[in-house]
Amino acid sequence: MSTLYTVPDKQQQKYPGGYLTIYYGSQTGTAQSFASDLEGEGETNGFKVNVVDLEDIEDQIQQTVLHPNMRDDNGKNRAIFLMATYGEGEPTDNAVPFVNLMKEKAGIDILSHEVKDSDGDNNDGEEKKSEDGLDMGIDREFFSGLEYAVFGLGNRQYDHFNAMGQFTDNALGKVGATRILKVGLGDDDNDLEADFENWKDNILWPALRKKYQDGIKSKKKSKVMKLPDSQYAVEYLDGKATADDIPMDKVHSSSKYYFTSTACTVSVKKELRDAADGGSTKHIELDVSQPGSTLDYTTADNMAIIPINDEKAVEAIAKALNFDLDAMFRLGPASGQESKYAAPFPTPCTVRDCLSKYCDITGPPRRSDLKHFAAYATESICKNALLRMSSKEGRAEYKEKVLEAHIGIVDIVSRLCPSIEMSLEHFISVCPRLQPRYYTISSSSSVHPKSVHVTVAVTKSQRKDKSTFKGVCSNYLADIAKGEKVQAFIRPSTFRLPSDASKPIVMIGPGTGIAPMRALLQERSYQKKKLKAKVGSNILYFGCKKKNLDYLYSDELKAFQKDGILTQLHLAFSREQKEKVYVQHLIAKNAKDTWDLIDSQAASIYVCGGVKMGQDVSEALRNIISQCGGRSEAESKSYLDKMASEGRFVQELWA
Numbered sequence: 001m002s003t004l005y006t007v008p009d010k011q012q013q014k015y016p017g018g019y020l021t022i023y024y025g026s027q028t029g030t031a032q033s034f035a036s037d038l039e040g041e042g043e044t045n046g047f048k049v050n051v052v053d054l055e056d057i058e059d060q061i062q063q064t065v066l067h068p069n070m071r072d073d074n075g076k077n078r079a080i081f082l083m084a085t086y087g088e089g090e091p092t093d094n095a096v097p098f099v100n101l102m103k104e105k106a107g108i109d110i111l112s113h114e115v116k117d118s119d120g121d122n123n124d125g126e127e128k129k130s131e132d133g134l135d136m137g138i139d140r141e142f143f144s145g146l147e148y149a150v151f152g153l154g155n156r157q158y159d160h161f162n163a164m165g166q167f168t169d170n171a172l173g174k175v176g177a178t179r180i181l182k183v184g185l186g187d188d189d190n191d192l193e194a195d196f197e198n199w200k201d202n203i204l205w206p207a208l209r210k211k212y213q214d215g216i217k218s219k220k221k222s223k224v225m226k227l228p229d230s231q232y233a234v235e236y237l238d239g240k241a242t243a244d245d246i247p248m249d250k251v252h253s254s255s256k257y258y259f260t261s262t263a264c265t266v267s268v269k270k271e272l273r274d275a276a277d278g279g280s281t282k283h284i285e286l287d288v289s290q291p292g293s294t295l296d297y298t299t300a301d302n303m304a305i306i307p308i309n310d311e312k313a314v315e316a317i318a319k320a321l322n323f324d325l326d327a328m329f330r331l332g333p334a335s336g337q338e339s340k341y342a343a344p345f346p347t348p349c350t351v352r353d354c355l356s357k358y359c360d361i362t363g364p365p366r367r368s369d370l371k372h373f374a375a376y377a378t379e380s381i382c383k384n385a386l387l388r389m390s391s392k393e394g395r396a397e398y399k400e401k402v403l404e405a406h407i408g409i410v411d412i413v414s415r416l417c418p419s420i421e422m423s424l425e426h427f428i429s430v431c432p433r434l435q436p437r438y439y440t441i442s443s444s445s446s447v448h449p450k451s452v453h454v455t456v457a458v459t460k461s462q463r464k465d466k467s468t469f470k471g472v473c474s475n476y477l478a479d480i481a482k483g484e485k486v487q488a489f490i491r492p493s494t495f496r497l498p499s500d501a502s503k504p505i506v507m508i509g510p511g512t513g514i515a516p517m518r519a520l521l522q523e524r525s526y527q528k529k530k531l532k533a534k535v536g537s538n539i540l541y542f543g544c545k546k547k548n549l550d551y552l553y554s555d556e557l558k559a560f561q562k563d564g565i566l567t568q569l570h571l572a573f574s575r576e577q578k579e580k581v582y583v584q585h586l587i588a589k590n591a592k593d594t595w596d597l598i599d600s601q602a603a604s605i606y607v608c609g610g611v612k613m614g615q616d617v618s619e620a621l622r623n624i625i626s627q628c629g630g631r632s633e634a635e636s637k638s639y640l641d642k643m644a645s646e647g648r649f650v651q652e653l654w655a
Contacts, residue, residue: 025095
């Protein structure tokens with residue numbers, strides 16, 4: 001077979017392994033940063049690495065992955081897929097088209113990994129065959145010629161751990177691709193970064209070198225630490241300037257929301273907890289009626305809000321690094337980076353806007369971030385401390401002194417390692433971007449088409465040094481005044497009412513998990529009163545500490561009961577008796593009624609809240625299915641998984 005790879009002859013010594021493409025599905029930027037790590041190590045390991053956002057190829061997935069200019073001398077393409085799992089086994093936004101294509105071509109479901117019949121029913125894992133024995137519904141040649149490896153980013157607290165990584169690995173194998181090595185599974189509940197480092201250093205790179213370079217060892221990395229090259233160049237401007245009109249294909253894929261989000265006015269803001277509680281939960285309503293607004297939503301969708309950093313934190317960063325907050329600048333590519341450049345955020349802007357709106361200065365930095373900042377420390381004690389915590393051996397210290405202590409980049413630069421010196425362009429290159437926060441909308445789009453309601457628990461905790469850690473978005477929203485604007489956009493949710501309104505629903509939402517349940521109740525009320533539809537039973541399980549402290553939306557729930565919309569309300573006040581009572585205990589108590597609802601009446605179940613609560617509720621439901629339905633433990637799990645695949649068991653949980 002003729003040689004098809006296109007690495008120029010003069011580069012074959014530099015890249016003896018040829019081309020390697022990294023595709024990533026990322027929601028918060030972690031998979032993308034891992035892709036960048038592989039790109040940076042490609043040359044050292046003998047490969048010409050190209051990084052691709054799955055969103056950028058949604059219209060030409062097959063053509064890109066099997067591009068003839070990226071083949072090796074055996075006519076093969078090779079790719080690494082870094083796939084994050086979002087929520088309860090869902091793809092990240094940028095990976096949806098790719099995942100949908102894989103479901104179609106491989107004929108398998110995301111959660112069960114079972115082959116599906118043409119009518120969508122599970123076929124017990126058996127591939128459907130025609131009478132002559134040929135496979136049906138599976139395109140076994142779709143990715144023929146592709147050699148691949150997959151690393152999944154997940155969290156073991158969720159029921160469907162690393163569903164995307166496992167699905168991608170399974171699906172690619174069914175459509176003609178050849179697996180290079182076993183799927184790697186990272187666990188964010190433990191140490192995701194360590195899992196990835198172990199996979200790439202001890203499994204991936206050695207396997208790739210052995211397969212494609214006949215075991216050629218990687219080049220030794222220089223131990224001399226030098227300043228990293230900046231991706232960007234800063235051009236300071238005289239006077240004010242408006243942001244450039246940048247085409248979206250020139251914008252970094254992970255930052256598009258900075259350019260496309262909509263300004264929404266805060267129209268209502270009120271406290272939902274009693275003053276004696278000590279904590280705070282805010283009900284906030286955002287006006288989305290502006291002319292030309294793109295914020296149309298469906299009941300219980302997610303609203304993504306882009307926060308603004310605390311002013312004191314911004315000033316501390318500027319003071320430590322000697323930045324002029326009022327200086328206006330335009331960002332562009334550094335010399336030699338022109339072909340890779342994509343705008344990370346709108347410029348020209350002031351340094352204040354840059355640090356306030358686009359840089360994550362309070363969230364916990366990754367260990368690799370500490371290594372980047374160590375290069376700029378001018379005192380050895382600071383440099384060594386950062387390098388130590390960034391190493392594999394320093395994971396325990398990093399966990400204690402950074403993660404558990406709620407330390408952000410602002411703390412490192414301004415207090416803990418004040419010898420760090422860096423220019424603005426270098427800071428922008430190494431500082432993570434500020435991510436949007438997602439809130440399940442607590443209003444019905446039918447009842448409130450021009451207003452989005454969100455329910456926000458305000459995060460504050462005391463550090464060991466008695467200083468206060470504040471969650472960036474919840475405190476931004478807690479402090480914002482009525483009439484001010486926030487930048488936001490809508491993300492579709494998995495919370496969808498049954499298409500048949502007569503079917504009953506069971507809602508389980510303690511604490512701020514009540515948010516989507518409030519939206520669903522409003523929608524069911526609209527269906528009954530305005531559309532005159534026959535609406536099934538609505539059963540709600542709500543839990544909090546005490547009835548008189550944090551019973552959210554209590555007046556509204558009483559009104560729903562009075563109107564006959566809320567058929568049953570089960571309340572778990574955990575601190576009002578000697579033994580704590582939670583929603584899962586009440587569900588177990590109502591086992592027979594719950595089994596009748598889900599099995600005989602085809603009820604849908606919705607769960608929203610913390611991961612631990614979600615696990616306990618799932619266990620209670622599996623026990624009910626087992627005890628009342630006479631099924632084994634495995635059969636009970638399959639029953640609940642089938643409900644999930646049908647959209648009848650929906651969870652939105654957070655760790």
